[in-house]
Amino acid sequence: MGKVAGIILIALGLAAVIWGGFTYTTRKTVIDLGPIQATSDQKHTVPLPPIAGAVAMVAGIALIVVSSKQ
Secondary structure (H helix, E strand, C coil), X not given: CHHHHHHHHHHHHHHHHHHXXXXXXXXXXXXXXXXXXXXXXXXXXXXXXXXXXXXXXXXXXXHHHHHHHC
């Protein structure tokens, strides 16, 4: 189980280092006058610091090493 968790942590850490964050879009209603509606799409960006990805990769490697010694 430790090896699987380690591999997942390494993959997530690598993705965080490569992409640096993710973006998602929300839709908000601006005007609502009965049958007439106006909406606005808003982009939100969630940055992931590279150090968090590096820490996840190191933790994943440590999990793999510890689980292989047992």
